[in-house]
Amino acid sequence: MPQIHMESPYFSKLQAGAQGNLIRDFDPEEYTMLIERYGDLINRWSAAPELEGAEAFADMCRKHNVKLSIGHSDAEYDRVLEAYDMGFECVTHLYSCTSTVHRKDAFRYAGIVEAAYMIDGMDVELIADGKHLPASLLQFAVKHKGDDRIALVTDATRFGGMEDGAEKQLGISNVIIEDGVAKLPDRSAFAGSICTSNRLVRNMIQLAGVSLLDAVKMITVNPARMAGLQPVDKPIVRLADQEKGRDILSK
Template identity: 55%
Template sequence: MGFLKVTNGTLITPFRYIRGGTIVIQDGIIQGVHERDIDVPGATVLDAQGKFVAPGFVDIHVHGGGGYDFMDGTEEAFLKIAELHAQYGTTSLVPTTLTAEKEDLLHTLDVYERAKLKNNRGAAFLGIHLEGPYFALSQRGAQDPRYIRNPDPAEYEEILAYSSSIVRWSAAPELTGAIKFGQRLREKGILAAIAHTDAVYADVLEAYENGYTLATHLYSAMSGVTRRNAFRYAGAIESALLLDMDVELITDGIHLPPPLLKLVYKIKGADRTALITDAMRAAGMPEGESILGSRTNGLPVLVEDGVAKLLDRSSFAGSVATTNQLIRNMVQLADVSLLDAVRMASTTPARIMGVGARKGSLVAGKDADLVIFDENINIETTIVNGQIIYDKKQIVNTLQAI
C-alpha cells in the first residue's frame, strides 16, 4: 500500500494539540505521530492545510442513514449506511437493531456477516448491537410494542449460539430474567447495557454487579426519580450517574438540552461519556415522512425540527444526527473543549467497545482511522485503515467538472 503522509495539520491527540504536525501511515497502521513535517520518500502526501486532524469517530449506537436502516435486511442497506456516516467523520460503527421477532434478528445477523466482507467504502463495522427486545413496555419510546418481551433463555441462547458477531446487547435490568441474562452476556464477553427501563437504584446496582456496565442513551426512555407510597427512589438516570458506569448521550441538540449535557459532563467526564448518533434512516436526508425500522414492517415517523418523531408527536423516534454534529453541539451547547468532545466521540467509545488498543486515538501502532475537519467541524477528509474513503475537495472538483 506504500506510505501516506498527512501533514500541515493541527493534530488532536488524547491529551494535547500538535500544531503543524505530521502523521505517517503504512499498510493501514499509524507508523508515527510527529510534531513537524518529516521526509518520507515515496509517500503520498495529504496536506491538511492547517485544519484539525483527529482520530476517526466511533459511533457505537446507530440504526441507519442515507435512506436505509439496518433492519431493512439487505447488504445494500448496510453498505450505504456505512458510506453515509463516513462522510461525516465516522470511521467505525456498531450497527444497531430494533425490537423484532427472533427470525428478523437472525436474518439481520446473516446479512451483517456478508456485508462486512464487502464494506470497503464506508465506516468499518465493529459488530452488532441488539437493542431489545427485552424492554419495559412503559419506557418503549419508539420501539414497537408488538415485539417487546422479557428475556427468554431459550431464545437468547439460540441467538448467541447463532452468531459470534454480537458485541453489545441492551435490555431493561428490572425484568424477570434480566440479571441472569446479563451474567450470560458477561460470560460471552458481550457488552451488556441498561436501556428502555423503569429500574430504580436497587435494580441498577444489581445489574451493574452482574455485567451491565453501560447506560444506553442516558435520559432517553429511562426512569428518573420516582415516588412509591410517598417515598422517593432514584431511577435509572440517577443510578447511572452515581455508579461507575459508562454512559452514552445523543447530543443532537434536541434529545437533551444544554443543562443536561453540562450536568452529565460534570459528573461523568469525557472518559465515561460516549457520544452517539442513534441515527435512523433519515440521517443525511431531507425532512419529511420516513420509517423507523425495516421498510416492510417499520413504524411511520415524521422528521421535523431536526429530529424524528412518532406521527402523533408523543415521542422522539431516533435522531438524524451525524457524528460531526455531536462534537459541534458539545462544544457550542455544553461548553466542552474540542479536545474532550473529540475524546467522547473516539477514544471513549473505542474503549467501551473493547477496541481501544487499536482504535480511537492518534497513536503509533493503531489503525489509521483519521478525520480532517475545519473549525466548524465540517468534514474535509475521512480515512479508514489508511484508505481515503471520503474527500470533500475531490467531490467538489468532480461536481464542478460536470
C-alpha cells in the first residue's frame, strides 16, 4: 500500500456515522504535526469543509501535496462549490454521511450530493456493497457521473469478509455483523462494510448494469488517477471473459 487515506477526525457531528465521539473541529497544531511528520505517507484526507478553519487546513494539505476529499460533512451546496475551489475534488462515499436536499423553515437547500453531480470535475466514491446504497442510487450515479468519475470503495474495516453473527470491537465502538454488513449495536447506523473488492465489481454489473470493463475501470483506473499513483492514459485491462479471453482497450 503506497499511501493512506485519512478519514477522520475533522467531521460534522451531524454526519458522524460510526465515528462516535472521536470527531472534532480542525486542530491546527494536530494536523500540522501529522502532515509535517507523516505527509509523505498521506495521499488524501477527508474532512468537513463547513467547519471553522477549513481554509487553513486545505492550505496546509495543498502545500504538502495531500489531496482533499469531502467526507462526513453537512455542508450546503454553496459551501461545496467553495470547497471545490479550495481543492476538495472528491466526495468520500457519496450518499453515506453526506448532506442532501433539506428544508429550513419553508425553504429548501441543496447539499453535497447535488453539488457532486453539478460539478463536472468532482470525483465520487461509491460503497457498492449492495447494502449502503440500493441499486437505484448506483444506477443514478452511473448515469449522471459516468464511468470516468466514480471510484468503487469497500469502506471495509478489519472485519471484511466475516460472516453474520460476529460481534467485534471497532475502536471505541462495538459492532455487530448482520445482514451482510457491519452495524452499531443499536442498529442506528452502519459501521463500515464487510465487502471485498471482487464483490464491488459483481454488484456494479448486477445492480447498476455497467459493463465488466467499466466496473473494473471504476475499481482500478479511476482510483489510481485520483490518487495520482500512475499514468492512466488509455490503459489496457486484461479481463477474464467466461466465454473468450480478450484484451480490451479502455475508452
